[in-house]
Amino acid sequence: LAVIDPERCTQCGLCEEKCRFNAIRDFTVDSVHCEGCKVCVIICPVQAIDFVERVCGHAYISETEYGPMSHARLIPGMENAGKLVSLVRQNAKKLAEEGGHELVLVDGPPGIGCPVIASLADIDHGLVVVEPTLSGIHDLKRALELLNHFKVEALVCINKHDLNEENTAAIKEFCSGEEIEMVGQIPFDPDVTKAMVDGRPVVEYAPDSPASEAIKSMWERLASILV
Ligand code: SF4
Ligand code: SF4
Known part of the structure; x- marks a missing residue:
């Protein structure tokens, strides 16, 4: 999550102009709409934007009678699930490599949003x-x-x-x-x-x-x- 430091911000407006998720208004980041892309952090000319990691869910590895399962639970209200999906996939890949499994089945979410795109990588x-x-x-x-x-x-x-x-x-x-x-x-x-x-x-x-x-x-x- 991007956070603007009002002490350092010169109110040039560049971050608001470049944020493609319209998450910045009046030099404040809307935590609901911020997708964590870090564009504003990179382009701010006076380094007035900090990036704070936030927990959006928890990843798990379970044993089932059909084989190991990598899965996660998204915290209710958290929208930025792309990174969590990527973590679930990384865990699945590691499990497959370590266990000698030749097939990984990924249960993707409905739609075509960020979590779906994250679930498509390398399939x-x-x-x-x-x-x-x-x-x-x-x-x-x-x-x-x-x-x-x-x-x-x-x-x-x-x-x-x-x-x-x-x-x-x-x-x-x-x-x-x-x-x-x-x-x-x-x-x-x-x-x-x-x-x-x-x-x-x-x-x-x-x-x-x-x-x-x-x-x-x-x-x-x-x-x-x-x-
Ligand atoms: S780009 Fe940096 S200095 Fe400009 S408005 Fe945004 S936070 Fe403030
Ligand atoms: S991190 Fe990305 S989405 Fe969040 S405020 Fe900055 S530019 Fe917008």
Whole structure:
């Protein structure tokens, strides 16, 4: 977080002009909007801006029956999660190298913001999970643009595909036109919600349910691509 020292500040206005997050007003940094990019710290001609580290969350490493897991908890209200995502990824990479694991699965957040970009660094494939709604199709296109920008090979899966067959057909047609592989489609299945409430993966909670069957079949296709 950038902090302006009023004793040293000459009120030249340069930092406010250059802050692309509009986080500086009247020579004061708005802690909510400051993304910690440090541009103002670098460009201030009289070194009147200090940079104070702040805790936005905590990173953890856990053991699960499926293998080690690197994860984090963001403190409620903290928006600047990009660095925390990067730390989670660094921990995952270290775990994989130390444990001899050839595959790291990164569960990215929705959208195309800073945490998503941080989760994309160095990945080989990006699986975009889309629901067959108009906003879902819109977000799919934005996510694919982002993957394309970072030269990451995109794969697509449709979740709850049977809730709107018309939009599902539109997604398939779009992906086919863009030559993007559709690796699976998962039906709406109440067992998914029950599994979440029970705190278990649906493939463990209800292994024979329609969603579990679809996920297992998709995983076989993914494994053949990734490993
Ligand atoms: S750039 Fe430095 S001197 Fe200029 S307004 Fe900002 S803090 Fe003050
Ligand atoms: S660190 Fe970046 S986001 Fe924060 S006030 Fe300075 S220029 Fe703006």
